[in-house]
Amino acid sequence: MMMEASSDRWMKCISTQGNIRGVAIQATELIQLMAERHQLKGQMIQGLGEAVIGSLLVASYCKAGQRVNLNIQGSGLFKQALVDAHPDGTVRGYILERDESQVAKNFQDGEAELGPWGEGYLSVLRTKDGEEGAKPYIGTVPLLTGYLAKDLSFYWVQSEQIPSAVGLAVNLDGNRVTSAGGFLVQALPGASAAEVRALEHHISEIQSLARNIAENSSPIHLLSQVFQSTAFVVVEEKALRFQCNCSWERVKRALVLVGVPELEIILEEDKTAIVKCDFCSTDYKMGEDDLRALIQQLKAASSA
Numbered sequence: 001m002m003m004e005a006s007s008d009r010w011m012k013c014i015s016t017q018g019n020i021r022g023v024a025i026q027a028t029e030l031i032q033l034m035a036e037r038h039q040l041k042g043q044m045i046q047g048l049g050e051a052v053i054g055s056l057l058v059a060s061y062c063k064a065g066q067r068v069n070l071n072i073q074g075s076g077l078f079k080q081a082l083v084d085a086h087p088d089g090t091v092r093g094y095i096l097e098r099d100e101s102q103v104a105k106n107f108q109d110g111e112a113e114l115g116p117w118g119e120g121y122l123s124v125l126r127t128k129d130g131e132e133g134a135k136p137y138i139g140t141v142p143l144l145t146g147y148l149a150k151d152l153s154f155y156w157v158q159s160e161q162i163p164s165a166v167g168l169a170v171n172l173d174g175n176r177v178t179s180a181g182g183f184l185v186q187a188l189p190g191a192s193a194a195e196v197r198a199l200e201h202h203i204s205e206i207q208s209l210a211r212n213i214a215e216n217s218s219p220i221h222l223l224s225q226v227f228q229s230t231a232f233v234v235v236e237e238k239a240l241r242f243q244c245n246c247s248w249e250r251v252k253r254a255l256v257l258v259g260v261p262e263l264e265i266i267l268e269e270d271k272t273a274i275v276k277c278d279f280c281s282t283d284y285k286m287g288e289d290d291l292r293a294l295i296q297q298l299k300a301a302s303s304a
């Protein structure tokens with residue numbers, strides 16, 4: 001059977017003058033897949049989807065081998081999202097819902113002026129994979145609006161001093177993702193005030209990004225909408241996919257950190273140790289015999 005290739009991808013472009021760059025993302029199937037893995041519903045799908053698309057926008061301008069970790073913590077309906085994205089187009093992540101009783105009443109009534117994240121902060125960590133000692137770059141900004149697209153624009157301006165505009169949208173039919181995408185446009189050194197104004201005007205004319213991508217979610221369509229009369233060339237297109245790097249080896253390392261006394265309690269009470277990977281919702285189960293063997297091994301190592 002032939003597998004239909006996913007059309008999820010990012011497309012990067014630069015104006016022919018070389019002073020405005022942009023990236024547009026289509027991620028419908030990716031967000032659907034991640035929502036299913038984490039068994040998310042409604043707004044939570046949109047919350048994770050926007051965070052995933054947002055982190056891919058950041059990753060698209062990272063160097064090969066780097067890793068982006070987007071961490072958002074809010075006081076609203078969404079409590080936290082953690083997303084890892086790579087410049088090769090792979091991504092993983094999860095979102096945590098705030099306990100309903102802890103959500104401020106104005107959020108529940110939909111009266112809040114802030115977006116679904118409420119107040120909090122957003123941080124972007126950039127590290128080079130495999131270089132534990134390398135100094136990571138970290139930029140943190142407070143959430144000003146509670147809407148990820150706006151706060152991510154603010155991040156670029158504040159933390160990286162690049163005038164930027166971000167759009168993010170996830171459309172749903174029940175709990176099914178019908179379209180998901182976003183864009184990032186940036187003025188590079190040399191862009192004139194008039195060029196930046198023209199771009200801002202085009203973006204403001206995209207009245208509803210959600211409606212726009214529902215009609216046509218292809219990245220080239222979105223870039224044309226944003227750039228309009230500004231000529232641009234496509235410089236890169238990359239397929240996007242979900243990928244988690246968890247493994248039995250990592251799970252074992254995590255269990256070693258739990259320590260012998262705790263492991264003995266787990267063995268006594270539950271007979272199996274279950275370690276869930278938050279990023280992909282995979283359950284790793286270690287049965288009684290393996291657990292006993294691990295404890296023996298740790299005891300032997302500590303007495304050696």
Ligand SMILES: [Zn+2]
Nearest residue numbers: 244246277280
């Ligand atoms: Zn995993």
